[in-house]
Amino acid sequence: MDSIIFDLDGTLWDSTDVVLMAWNEVVEGYQEIENPITKEDLKSIMGLQVKEIGRKLFPSVGEDVQQEILKKCCEIECGYIEKQGGILYDHLEAVLRVLSQKYKLFIVSNCQCGYIEVFLKYHKLENYFTDFENPGRTGLSKGENIKLIMDRNNLKKPVYVGDTEGDRKAAIHAGIPFVYARYGFGEVIEFDHVIDRFDDLLKLF
Template sequence: MKDSIESIIFDLDGTLWDSTATIAAAWQEAVDQLDYVDRDITAEDVRGIAGMQYDAIYDKLFPSLKGKEREQLQKLCAKLELELLHERGGKLYPELEPTLKYLKEKYKLAIVSNCQSGYIEAFLKRHDLQPYFTDHECYGSRNLPKADNICEVIKRNNVQQAVYIGDTSGDFEASQKAQVPFILAAYGFGEVDAEVERIEKFSDLKRLF
């Protein structure tokens, strides 16, 4: 694989970091500010929606909310989420930065996620990881599915062959639609019911590449 690959594109949540505790705290703060929402938000709740498009998350977690109430909650959650991520960040997976440094010497590195606009930037800035990545794209900036965003990153960086690394079945399906090879981050949040290359820890990428 490594002989033909020019770019490695990563999913974010469950692949590069685990921000579920920070996000849960932000969303709980938002819920506590609104008297028409009565539920607790846990890290497990956030883990359960990992990889979903940002709008779809609210369909799953708050199915009864409609119209202006739903819009208000979504905007407040988004605002507080970014604020808290810039303050606290998330939990980087072991050996993340040394492995990125190694890969950066040979490949263009990018991130494609189904997150809101500003989320990837918070990850990069809070943990000083901007120098390792050539590009990034997300659902929030273009309102397009992950496969389209993978293709966009490949196109605008003039890459002939890339690989996508993610941790959920949605990531795998997006890679298939984008027609790029897939590597499963088996330490992440999800599972893939297919025969795919897999890594048990992030530093395994040194072995593959």
Template sequence: MKNIIFDIDGTLWDSTDVVAESWNEAIWEKAGIKANLDGDKLKKLFGKTMDEIGRLMLPDLDDEKRAEVCQACYDYEDAYLEKNSGVFYDGVIDTLNELAKDYNLYVVSNCQVGYIETTLRYANMTDKVKDHLCYGDTGLHKGETIKLLMKKNNIDEAIYVGDTQGDFEACEMANIPMIFASYGFGKVENPAYIINDIKELPALMAKINTK
């Protein structure tokens, strides 16, 4: 097993406080709604697709207005993140650098275009992650996006590192095992593997590859 695909939010970093601030501003300016979002509220939404988040966050807006406000949220978010990094979990950057010596690293996320690139830039990992895809690229369920990334890169087998039940279901759709990052935002029933700290991942991968 030489191919590892990572989720971002709740797996590599936590940007919810920064994103909440940007979305509150966007929603107020574009819809006149005081959303009062915070990091804890966004942790319950992150991992869903952009469209799902919009419906849950702004249920009283019609589809056209909701799409307009959500696009503003993502634009404001991109601007905020250009100046304010999310918080990487302890050991993430060192662990990714260690893994990149022996494994092919990829990223698949339910985010908008540009978010993965920003995360990798802050981690100084742009040249060490082989490829990435997101919901903004494909408009598809994460499982289908994983399959597209694997097909694009001629990957026969891979393992996914994520932190939510949605990640688990995506892995089932893509027919690949999941490593559950229990320190993240969500809970998962019966994952194939569990890590309680990102720094446990190199040893777990070595163990998987000796089976």
């Protein structure tokens, strides 16, 4: 193994409280959306791409309106996170510090441009990661973005750490082992390795 590629939400941190405030500020401006977004709603869409999120959260409106709402949500949430950050999982920076001395570290997340950047900036974690990618920048699936990171950085034996079934499928698409972060938002039945807390990575690697 020469590197570790991480998912972000549900794997490195939990930003749902801050994102919830931002998204509901947007939703309040649409009379056709009757109910506010809940924390459970947000957790259920973690790891999905934008079109899937729109269909799941706003089924009562057309796809154009879904995408309009989500575009506004994504624009405003980075501003919120830049000011408030999120909740890092226990011992995250200490574990990253140790891992980064042995392996190159990366992030591949299904998010918009700017989201990973504000995560790194607010929590001052830029120095631990070599590179990152997202569909907001490339328009590619998570599996394709993992392959892009592998090619761009000449990785030979990476693993992918994530918390959802979509993460597992992305790792399979990229042809690399999947480490299931069971403490996160999703439920995954099959995996190559499993961790129940972030610092379990130190035992695994």
